Amino acid sequence: MVNAKLYNLDAKSTQTVTLADDIFNVSCSDNLLHQVIVSFQANQRKSYAHTKDRSEVRGGGIKPFRQKGTGRARAGSSRSPIWSGGGTTFGPRNTDNYSRKITKKMLKKALSVALSSKLKNNSLYIVDLSDTKDINTKKALNLIKNFLHKNKTLLILLNSTYKNLKFSLRNVQGIKIVMIENINLIDIVKFDNIIIPKSVTDDLEKNKGIKKDALLNNKKKNISKGKKE
Numbered sequence: 001m002v003n004a005k006l007y008n009l010d011a012k013s014t015q016t017v018t019l020a021d022d023i024f025n026v027s028c029s030d031n032l033l034h035q036v037i038v039s040f041q042a043n044q045r046k047s048y049a050h051t052k053d054r055s056e057v058r059g060g061g062i063k064p065f066r067q068k069g070t071g072r073a074r075a076g077s078s079r080s081p082i083w084s085g086g087g088t089t090f091g092p093r094n095t096d097n098y099s100r101k102i103t104k105k106m107l108k109k110a111l112s113v114a115l116s117s118k119l120k121n122n123s124l125y126i127v128d129l130s131d132t133k134d135i136n137t138k139k140a141l142n143l144i145k146n147f148l149h150k151n152k153t154l155l156i157l158l159n160s161t162y163k164n165l166k167f168s169l170r171n172v173q174g175i176k177i178v179m180i181e182n183i184n185l186i187d188i189v190k191f192d193n194i195i196i197p198k199s200v201t202d203d204l205e206k207n208k209g210i211k212k213d214a215l216l217n218n219k220k221k222n223i224s225k226g227k228k229e
Helices: 030-044 104-120 137-147 160-169 185-190 198-205
Strands: 002-007 013-019 124-127 154-158 175-179 193-197
Touching (some): 030 104, 030 185, 104 185, 124 198, 137 154
Parallel strands (some): 124 193
Antiparallel strands (some): 002 013
């Protein structure tokens, strides 16, 4: 078990908390993080570019000229790829699939690596947010102003018990609120500092919210077939 500082709303450490080693004390693996992040971005990629082949180009149903006697190479359609105005050979298609598969075990390990790295670099704060039930935007900003450093972005991971705090800070620039069921490796890596309430760390240790679909969207729509893969 790893010990971490527990901060109050004044950004002062009042005591320490014990966190699970398998989530907050994992050795760094840049190769794993790179592989999962690239896979995540690839699975978000959609193919829009589309060229028509010879069967899709309009026209060309009549033979352009007779078979013999013209001195030209024989041709059956003016929509051949070697003709101007014809189809395209090996062009981009909107049915191209760029998705990559990553196992759920690798996804959990990558998330643990990212959280552990943030904790070791003093960029992850375990904060006591128990007194935030009756709160508005002005009060919420006053509460977390001590964690907002200049030119730094802030990510706050919450669960369903902190809905009021979520609504109070959802439109503040430089701050992003993410519910634990939508936890995302890209956000963990991208944001400079992270705030996690103690109750959320308990949910993480119980594997609540660490879901494959939340970390990596493997469910893509196949445009050509109209089915989900």
